[in-house]
Amino acid sequence: MSDYASRLRSRMSAGTDQVDTDSPYAAIGTVSGSVQDEAGGRSPQGSNIRQYFAVFAATMGNLVMGTTIAWSGPAIPYLKKPPAEDGFNVTDNEGSWIGSLMPLGALVGGPLAGFLISKLGKKGTMFVSATLFTLSYLMLIVAPNVATIYFGRLVGGVATGIASLVCPVYVAEVAKPEVRGLLGSGVQVMVTVGVLVVICVGALLTWRWISIVCMVTVLIWAFLLLVIPESPAQHIANKKYREARESLEWLRSTIYIESELEDIQREIEESMATPANVKDLLKKQNLAPLIISMYLMLGQQLCGINAVIFYVVDIFSAAGSSIPASIESIIVGLMQVGSTILGALVMDRLGRRALLLFSSLVMVLSISTLGAYFYIKQNLDNQGLATRIQAVPVVSLSLFIIAFSVGFGPIPWLMMSELFSPSVRGMASSLATLFNWTLAFCVTKFFADLVAAISEAYSFWVFGGITFFTFLFSLLFVPETKGKTLENIQALFRSSRPYFLEIGVWRMCAGSGESDTQVLVHADDTQHY
Known part of the structure; x- marks a missing residue:
């Protein structure tokens, strides 16, 4: 890394935007002219647009999480109806379990998220969460009985627990300090938007259609995840230094990210030098x-x-x-x-x-x-x-x-x-x-x-x-x-x-x-x- 960093600093001091020819990776955001100012040179200040887009893409997971939290509210009254009206004669006790199995599943999802992040990174863990959300809503859409609904809600809870941990961490790692509060609070904004989506749909449609609409939000989230990069901090933790630089250049829309990249690298490498345990x-x-x-x-x-x-x-x-x-x-x-x-x-x-x-x-x-x-x-x-x-x-x-x-x-x-x-x-x-x-x-x-x-x-x-x-x-x-x-x-x-x-x-x-x-x-x- 020290050799690579010295070459980067040499390149920057020379004032050229030439991409490292030794790198086998295509830079995400450093294509010549991609962040030029009107005079044709690189803008050292960059732009926040891509940073905001990456945060929006990640927090779409929190919107999906909001739909899962709110699903039981409008759905249970429909589920209490007889089978002739596409219900299951759900009792009050069964209804309370339909509501509480989601946070029970999240108890598993939270710790699981920490393990998945260490193996798959933040972006990969968000994909796992999206997959589980999809499975959950598929079970709710086709559910033939209350037991299937129980299991679907439990799986949705696991996905919710994962999303509730990984999405805020990703946002914190890609956001600049001066807007971290604004972007970090977007996590809860999107949760409330997801809750509102379910409430509005529930006022018009039955519980199976609520589930279909919710699954559409999951698919939108998964598509957006394909576009954004892994966080620079995660790449550095995995010793992928070129990818870390390319990710940060994409997020900041500039190649002038030396100071921030070095700060991230120093923080991550210092933490990795002393692996943590429970003590x-x-x-x-x-x-x-x-x-x-x-x-x-x-x-x-x-x-x-x-x-x-x-x-x-x-x-x-x-x-x-x-x-x-x-x-x-x-x-x-x-x-x-x-x-x-x-x-x-x-x-x-x-x-x-x-x-x-x-x-x-x-x-x-x-x-x-x-x-x-x-x-x-x-x-x-x-x-x-x-x-x-x-x-x-x-x-x-x-x-x-x-x-x-x-x-x-x-x-x-x-x-x-x-x-x-x-x-x-x-x-x-x-x-x-x-x-x-x-x-x-x-x-x-x-x-x-x-x-x-x-x-x-x-x-x-x-x-x-x-x-x-x-x-x-x-x-x-x-x-x-x-x-x-x-x-x-x-x-x-x-x-x-x-x-x-x-x-x-x-x-x-x-x-x-x-x-x-x-x-x-x-x-x-x-x-x-």
Whole structure:
């Protein structure tokens, strides 16, 4: 590699765009004239267009993941119909298993993704996920009985677990630091778009047609994957240095990528020099990011989002709404998409921690208000008061969904790909993903039992209490990663001082000036189109 790098630097200093004649590979993005400026020379700044396209192609997997998450919502009412109406007389218990088998399968898919990445790379692992999604939807399309639906949902869950890990990691590896927040939040944007697609289709078509439409999205994803390159970091990990350079040149639309390529190479080779094992996760520089990531996943799943979505129809009905249930679900889906896009647009300006704090605080207030409404309605026997405040639950619902979508929806996944060092990223991300889907399974399967045991009001208050502690954790222990390179973030955890002493609130207590919100890379400095 040192010989190849020296020849590259020699070529660059000579000011020529000649492709290395010793290379047996055809460069992806360095064909003469492909990135020329108006004067006929190479543009040293390049363009972000291909980077954005690669991220869109990868996050199409998250759109497919969203369709799988939402599939059971509109499908189960159709499945409860008799066989004469293309249903299976599904019971409530069978319906809960149809919904919860997906996160159960994701428990397998998360750890499996880490293994597949080490063998097949990010792009190859995304192809495996697309294949499993296709198999899942094929089984759902032709399902002759409930058992086939169970198996199809389980396979779809495995594919979802894989996609939920590999897609954010790919995005983090191909995105520039100054737009990593924007592009990383695209992961959750696409999940909400996938959910909205299923809700809209479910309002018009039966469960088999929902499955057909979902399979079309999988095929689109697979086609897009054919066009994009493997990430440069993955190529360097596999010691394919020419391919790494060609991939980065394609992504940046310029041959002037020496500094960035050397940074990626140094980071990867340093991590590979000391292969990671489970014990390495207990080291300070790895344990702190793991705890942060796990707690953010807990905050995401135990904030009560599934409970709130479950009661959408009841909340609208309480407000005196005569809108059909399917339209109400579409309204909620549109709110999720719009709010997640808003979060993506402001994330690299306001920062991750600011949005986490806003998100958790508003969710505490709104879900506690929902609990108070249900308590008044069900326990105080004061129908007059319940009628006078019937707009309160709709407002609380809207605020909750907006707050979740701008913060705890996208940011835990984004920060999972930012916090870990390359040496433990696969293992640690697998654990965080496994933990997330374990919680998702528990909430999906046992939320109805919780309501039956302690009522809706107390269930909402339990989620509100958990989210309050999430707010405190985010305030005190979550570092800001906005505008920082992955190397900057790792340096924070490798420092001899406890990392959280660099967080704003702790520095204020110590009377220090600057906090970890200081931006090291500015978006406006390098965005060119």
